[in-house]
Amino acid sequence: MHLGSSRTVASFSYERRDAHKGYTDRFLDMDLSRPSISVKTVPLQIKKIFVGGRGYDLWLLWNAVDAGTQWDDPQNAICIASGPMGGTPAYPGSGKSIVTAISPLTGSVIDSNVGGYFGPYLKFSGFDALRISGKCASDTIVFIDGISRKVDIIEMSGLPDDAYALSSELTDHFCQGKPMDISVVSAGPGAANTRMGCLNFSWYDSARGRVRYKQAGRGGIGTVFADKRIRAVVARWEKVSVKSNNPADLDAVKNVARCHAQEIVALDPKQNEMARIGTTHLVPIMNDFDLLPTKNFQFGSHPAAFLIGREAFEKLFDPGFDGCWKGCTVACAHGVKDFVPFTGAYRGQRVFVDGPEYETIAGCGSNLGIFDPYTILEMNFYCDAYGLDTISVGTALAFVMECFERGLITTDHTGGLDLSFGNRLNALELVHQMASGSGFGAIVGQGVRRMKGIFAKTFGADASLLNDIGMESKGLEFSEYMTKESLAQQGGYGLALKGPQHDEAWLIFLDMVHNFMPTFEQKAEALHWFPMFRTWFGLCGLCKLPWNDIVPEDNKDTPEPAKVMKHVQWYADYYTAVTGNPASPETLITMSERVYNFQRLFNLKMGFGTREHDSLPYRAMGPVTVEEYESRQQRYDDQLTGTHQVDIIGKDTAWKVAVLREKREAQYELLKDAVYKRRGWTSDGIPTVATVKRLGIDFPDVMTLLAAHGVK
Amino acid sequence: MVFIDDKPYAWQADMTLADLLARLPDGDIYAVVKFDGKLISRPFFASTMVPDGARIVPVPMIAGG
Numbered sequence: 001m002h003l004g005s006s007r008t009v010a011s012f013s014y015e016r017r018d019a020h021k022g023y024t025d026r027f028l029d030m031d032l033s034r035p036s037i038s039v040k041t042v043p044l045q046i047k048k049i050f051v052g053g054r055g056y057d058l059w060l061l062w063n064a065v066d067a068g069t070q071w072d073d074p075q076n077a078i079c080i081a082s083g084p085m086g087g088t089p090a091y092p093g094s095g096k097s098i099v100t101a102i103s104p105l106t107g108s109v110i111d112s113n114v115g116g117y118f119g120p121y122l123k124f125s126g127f128d129a130l131r132i133s134g135k136c137a138s139d140t141i142v143f144i145d146g147i148s149r150k151v152d153i154i155e156m157s158g159l160p161d162d163a164y165a166l167s168s169e170l171t172d173h174f175c176q177g178k179p180m181d182i183s184v185v186s187a188g189p190g191a192a193n194t195r196m197g198c199l200n201f202s203w204y205d206s207a208r209g210r211v212r213y214k215q216a217g218r219g220g221i222g223t224v225f226a227d228k229r230i231r232a233v234v235a236r237w238e239k240v241s242v243k244s245n246n247p248a249d250l251d252a253v254k255n256v257a258r259c260h261a262q263e264i265v266a267l268d269p270k271q272n273e274m275a276r277i278g279t280t281h282l283v284p285i286m287n288d289f290d291l292l293p294t295k296n297f298q299f300g301s302h303p304a305a306f307l308i309g310r311e312a313f314e315k316l317f318d319p320g321f322d323g324c325w326k327g328c329t330v331a332c333a334h335g336v337k338d339f340v341p342f343t344g345a346y347r348g349q350r351v352f353v354d355g356p357e358y359e360t361i362a363g364c365g366s367n368l369g370i371f372d373p374y375t376i377l378e379m380n381f382y383c384d385a386y387g388l389d390t391i392s393v394g395t396a397l398a399f400v401m402e403c404f405e406r407g408l409i410t411t412d413h414t415g416g417l418d419l420s421f422g423n424r425l426n427a428l429e430l431v432h433q434m435a436s437g438s439g440f441g442a443i444v445g446q447g448v449r450r451m452k453g454i455f456a457k458t459f460g461a462d463a464s465l466l467n468d469i470g471m472e473s474k475g476l477e478f479s480e481y482m483t484k485e486s487l488a489q490q491g492g493y494g495l496a497l498k499g500p501q502h503d504e505a506w507l508i509f510l511d512m513v514h515n516f517m518p519t520f521e522q523k524a525e526a527l528h529w530f531p532m533f534r535t536w537f538g539l540c541g542l543c544k545l546p547w548n549d550i551v552p553e554d555n556k557d558t559p560e561p562a563k564v565m566k567h568v569q570w571y572a573d574y575y576t577a578v579t580g581n582p583a584s585p586e587t588l589i590t591m592s593e594r595v596y597n598f599q600r601l602f603n604l605k606m607g608f609g610t611r612e613h614d615s616l617p618y619r620a621m622g623p624v625t626v627e628e629y630e631s632r633q634q635r636y637d638d639q640l641t642g643t644h645q646v647d648i649i650g651k652d653t654a655w656k657v658a659v660l661r662e663k664r665e666a667q668y669e670l671l672k673d674a675v676y677k678r679r680g681w682t683s684d685g686i687p688t689v690a691t692v693k694r695l696g697i698d699f700p701d702v703m704t705l706l707a708a709h710g711v712k
Numbered sequence: 713m714v715f716i717d718d719k720p721y722a723w724q725a726d727m728t729l730a731d732l733l734a735r736l737p738d739g740d741i742y743a744v745v746k747f748d749g750k751l752i753s754r755p756f757f758a759s760t761m762v763p764d765g766a767r768i769v770p771v772p773m774i775a776g777g
Contacts, residue, residue, distance in 0.1 A: 270746075270769050281751060285744055288753030310751070513743045513754070551772040553717070556738060 003173055004158020009140075012037035012151045016126040022084030022245045022578040023047065027060065028127040028151065030142065032228055033074050033134030035153050042128060049696055053083035054111050054538035055595040056129040057100035058602060061109060064133055067605055071104040071220070072227050074134050080119065080185070080233075081129035085578050086541020087120030090242045090257035092264055093543030095120055095325020097201060103219040103498075104195035105392070105447050106475035108606040109599060110219030110498050113538055115324030115333060116201030116212075117183035120541070121146065121235035124244055136229040143174060146237045147181070159231050163188040163200040164351065164385040166232060168211045171204060174234050179204040179211070186232040187222035188387025193437030194445025196392035196477070197222025200384060207320055212354055214324050214333060217389035218501050219476060220447075226387070240326060248580030256573045260546060264329040268550045274332040275322075276314065279358035283309035286362070290632075291482045291508060293367040295421050296398035297471050297619050298628050300482040304371035308361050312373045318352075330545050332357075341378050343428050346385075356380040356390075362480035363394020368401060369421030379431055386435035391501075392447065393434070395477035397427055399448050399470050400440075408461035415439045448472040468618045474499035474608065483620045485635075486512040488523040491671050494616040495527060497599045503544070504531045510562050524674035526562075533568070535592035540575065547571070594695045597679075597687045601697070604686060605705055611685040614672060622664045626653045629660070636660055686711050714766045723764045730757040732768070744771040 017024045025047065029038045042056065050059050057079035064077040079100045088094040097119030103110035122130055125146025132142070139159055143152045160166045163186045171182045184202040191197025199222045200213040216222075247253045268275050283305060286292035290300030306312075316336050323331040336353040356364075356376055364379040365371060383390045397419075403409045404419035411418065415433075417426045417440060433441020443454055448470045456463040471478040476499025483489040489512070492505030507526055510516045517523045537544045548564045555561050565585065572583040583591075603609030622636075623629040629636055630653055640646040640656060644663050648656055676683060680691035686709055692698045706712070714723045714732065721732065729752060733739035743754050746769040752760050762768075 271771055284751060285753055288755050289743070509743060514741065548772075555772065556741060 003156060003169060006141075006154050006156040008152050008154050010035040010037055010153040014039050014126065014149055014151070016146060016149045019087075019123055019245045021248045021580050023052070024123060024126050024128050026127055027056070027129040027131060028122075028144065030130070030132045030151075030153070031134040032132065032136045032140065032153065032230070035134065035136075037151050037153065039127070049594050050598075051083070051539040051591050051595065052128060053081050053086070053096075053541050054098040054100065054113075054535070056081045057098055057111065058109065058595060058599055060129060060131045061100050061102070062598075062602055062605070064131065065102060067607065069102055069606075071102045071107065071224055076102045076224055077131050077133040078221060078224055078228070079129060079131045080122065081541075082119030082123045083539055083541030085245070085574060087123055087240060087244055088242060088247075088253065088257070088578070089240055089325070089327040090254060090261065091574060092261050092328045092330050092546040093325070094541060095328065096537070096541050096543050097122075097216070098538045098541070099199060099216045099221050101219075101221045101224045102606070103221070103475070104223045105220045105449070105477075106499055106608075108474070108498075108608045109602045110221060110476075111538065111599070112199075112216040112218045112221055113503065114199070114201045114216035115203075115214040115543065117203040117325065118185050118201045118233075118235050120240065120325070121183050121237035124237045124240065125235060130233070132228070132230070132233070134228065138229060139231045140229055141170070141231055142233040144233070144235045146235065148236075156231065161189050162345070162385040163213065163387050164381075167200060167202045167213055170232050170234055171202065171211050174236060178238070180206055181236050181238055183235045184211070184232050185234075186387070187225045188385060188435070190383070190386030190388035190435035190445070191222035192226035193442070194388060194434050195220045195223050195447050195450075196389045196396070196445065197224075197226055197387045198383075198389040199225060200387065203324060208318075208337070208352075210352055212324070212333070212335065212352075213384065214354070215384060215389070217391055219498060220389070222387045222389075245578055247578040249577045252573065252577035256570050256577060260567070260570055261327075261329045263552065264546060264550050267553065268330070271550055274330055274545070274549060277310050277317065278313070278332045278334045280310045280313040280356075280361065282358040283361055283366075286481070287366075289513060290485070293362055293398075293480050293482055295369050296367060296402040296469060297478065297482060298402070298625075299631060300484075302366055302371065305366055307371045308365045308373050308376060313356070313361075316373060316377070328543075330543070330550070332545065336377055339377055339381065341381060343378065343425070344382055344432055346381070351381060353377050353381045354384060359480045360390040360394070363391050363398075364427075367394055367398040367480060368427055370424050370427065372424055375424040375428065378428060382428070382431050382435070386431070388431070388434065391479050392477040393431060394480065395471050396444050396448050396451070397430060399451065400430075400444055402469055403455060403461065403466070406465075408466065409455060409459055413440065413459055447475065448477050449475045465624075468624045470617055471619060472499070473616050473620075474613055476500060478620070481506070481508055483508070484622055487667055487671055488517055488526055490616060490621055490668055491523065491527045491675055493620060494614050494668070495672070495675055496531070497596070497603060500616075500620075504534055506530075516562055520670060520674040523671060524678040527675045528678045529563070529589065532589045532592040532596060533563070535596050536571075536588050539591060539595060542571075590695070594697055597691060597695055598697050600681075600685075600687055601692070601702055601705060604709060609686065611672060611676075611683070614685060616668065618661060618665070621668055622660055623657055626657060629653050629657050682711060713764065714762055714768065716768045717770065723762070727762045728758055729760040729762055729768070732762050733757060742770045745769060746771055
C-alpha cells in the first residue's frame with residue numbers, strides 16, 4: 001500500500017436492498033459540497049418511463065440542473081447507472097455502465113457508455129443509479145462498499161496522478177485480499193487540464209493478475225469529475241451469478257442467454273473474430289471502402305493503412321480471455337502487455353495497454369497520417385492514463401495538423417512544434433502537453449470548437465475555412481468514420497443528440513455499400529429505428545456489439561437483415577425474463593423513444609436542441625478543397641453530371657466544388673426535414689406536443705419548456 | 713472445388729472472386745469475405761483470383777461502432 005494519509009469526511013451506513021427483477025428501485029445521491037449521502041427511491045412512474053441506465057441518468061440530471069447550469073457549476077451532476085439486465089453474467093455484453101453530465105465541450109447533456117464492473121457492482125450494492133453533485137475542497141475518494149453496506153467520502157493524499165497507477169493502487173487498497181471485488185472509476189491529469197477528459201472504469205483480470213480498464217470517453221465527463229476533485233469512485237461487491245438480478249423467470253434468462261452466447265462462440269471465429277482481434281478488422285475494411293479518416297477526414301484511404309490494421313494488432317495483442325464483463329463471449333477488450341513507451345513518465349518501463357480499438361487506431365493513427373502501431377499504442381496508453389478521450393484527442397490533433405500544413409497556424413503558435421501530418425513525436429508531445437495543461441497543448445485541450453475561435457480571433461486564421469475543416473458538431477469532436485459519401489451517416493452524426501458519435505447510428509455500410517435506403521424516406525426511417533434501438537441498450541445496461549457484430553448465418557435471408565430481428569426478439573425475451581414485463585421488438589423501440597425525446601428536450605432546456613444545432617462542418621458532407629475534389633474527381637464529376645444533371649464542360653475544379661457543395665448542403669437540409677417528420681418533431685427539430693403526450697413524457701416542466709419555444 | 717461457407721462449388725481456371733460470387737443468388741450483397749483467412753473487400757473482388765481448394769466465408773458487415 002503506497003497511498004498517503006486519509007480522512008473520512010462523511011460516512012453512511014445503509015440497509016442493502018437486493019435486486020428484484022433487475023431493479024433495486026433506489027439510487028444513491030451524494031452532494032460533495034455539504035457533504036451529504038442519501039438513499040432515495042425511484043418512483044414507479046419514473047421506472048416505467050425511463051427504464052434504467054441512461055434513462056435514469058437523464059432523469060436524475062434533469063432534476064439536478066437548471067437551464068443556466070454550466071459544466072463546472074457545483075449543481076452539475078455525474079450520474080452513473082447500469083440497467084435492469086446489467087450484471088447478468090450469462091448473457092453476452094451485460095456489464096455496461098452509462099454516464100451522463102453537462103459536458104464541458106457541448107454545454108449540454110452528454111451520455112457515454114463503458115464496460116468494466118462498476119455499474120453491476122453499484123447495483124448489487126443496492127443502487128440502480130448514482131448521482132454525484134457538489135465539489136470537494138481537496139482530493140477525494142468515494143467508496144461504495146456493498147459488502148459492508150457503507151458509503152464513505154474520504155479525503156486522501158499521496159495518490160498517484162495517473163489512472164494507470166491509481167486504479168491499481170486503489171484496487172489494492174480497498175480489496176481486502178480479493179481484487180476481483182473492486183471496480184474503480186477514475187480520471188487523470190489530462191481530465192483536469194482539458195475539456196475532453198474521460199473516465200476509466202476498471203475490472204480485475206484474474207488470469208493476468210492485473211487491473212484493466214475501459215473508458216467512458218465522450219464529452220469530457222472526466223473533466224467534470226476532476227473539477228469536482230473526485231480522484232476516484234470505488235465500488236466493492238462480491239460474487240455475481242445469473243441469480244443476482246433475481247430475474248422474474250430464471251430459466252427463461254438462462255435459455256435465451258445460452259442461445260446468444262453459443263451462437264457467438266460458434267460464429268464469431270467465422271465472422272469478425274472479435275474475441276481474437278477486437279475491432280481492428282475495421283481498419284482495412286474501412287480503408288478499402290474509402291471510409292477510413294485520413295489526414296483530418298480529407299481522404300478515406302491510404303496505402304499504408306495495412307500497417308495499423310488487424311494483421312498488425314493480432315501479433316501485438318496478448319492472447320487470452322478479454323471480456324470487460326463476466327462471461328461475455330464477444331470478449332473484445334484486448335490489450336498489449338509489456339509495451340515500453342519511449343516518451344513520458346513511463347518511458348522505458350513495461351506497461352499493459354488496454355486497447356487499441358478501431359476508433360483509437362483511426363483517430364490517433366490514420367487521421368494524423370501516422371501508420372506506426374507502436375505510436376498508436378503509446379498514444380492509447382497515455383490518453384487512458386491521463387484520462388483523455390482518444391477520439392477527441394485524435395480529431396483535435398488532426399485539425400491542428402491540417403491547420404499547420406495549410407499555414408493557418410505556424411511554429412510561432414505551436415511553441416516550435418512541427419505539426420505536419422505524420423509527425424509522431426510531436427503528436428505525442430502534444431498529448432503530454434494537453435495532460436499538463438502546458439504549451440500549445442493547453443489550447444488543443446479546449447477542443448476543436450474553441451480552437452476554431454482562438455485560431456481565427458487570436459491567430460488571424462480564415463474563419464470560414466476553419467469552420468469547414470474543424471470536425472465537430474454541437475461542440476463534440478467527430479468519431480472516426482468518413483461520412484462524405486453517405487447522406488444517412490451525415491444524419492447519423494449531425495442529428496445525434498450528443499454530437500457526432502457513432503453509437504447512436506452507424507449507417508454507412510447500409511447506405512453507401514449495401515444501398516439499403518436509396519430514398520429520403522428510407523433514410524429517415526433508418527434514422528428513426530436505429531438510433532432508437534441503439535438507445536435501448538443504454539437503458540438496460542447492455543453492450544450493442546452482440547446484436548449486430550455477430551449475426552445468424554441465415555440473417556441475410558430475413559426480411560430486414562439490417563435489423564438482425566432474430567437478435568432483437570432475443571433481447572425482447574431477455575428483457576421480459578428479467579423484469580417480468582412483457583416486451584416485443586416494437587415495445588423496445590417505444591421505451592427508447594421516451595428517453596430519446598426526453599434527451600432532445602433536455603438539449604432544448606440547456607439552450608440547444610433545435611435545427612440550427614444539427615449542423616455539420618462541410619468536410620463531413622463533401623470535398624472542401626480542390627485537392628480533395630481532384631483526389632476523387634471521377635466520383636464527383638459523375639455525381640454532378642449524373643445525379644444533379646449539371647453541365648461541367650469547361651468548368652474548373654473550384655467551380656465544381658462550389659456547385660457540389662450547394663447540392664449536398666441542400667440534400668442534408670431535406671434529410672433533416674424527413675427525419676424530423678418521422679420522429680414527430682417540428683420543422684425546427686423540437687418534439688411536438690402530440691409526440692410528448694403519446695410517449696407519456698408530458699411533465700409540467702416539459703410542457704412549459706415547449707410553450708416557451710412556441711410549441712403548443 | 714472451392715468452398716463458400718463450407719458448401720462446395722465447382723472451380724474454374726482464371727476464376728475471380730467476383731466471378732464466383734456472381735454465381736450465388738445473393739452474391740451481390742457481400743461487401744467483405746474471408747478468403748483463406750484473409751479479409752477481402754468488394755473493391756478487390758474482381759482482382760482476386762480464386763485457386764482450387766479456396767475457402768471463402770462471407771463476413772457480415774452491417775454493424776460497426
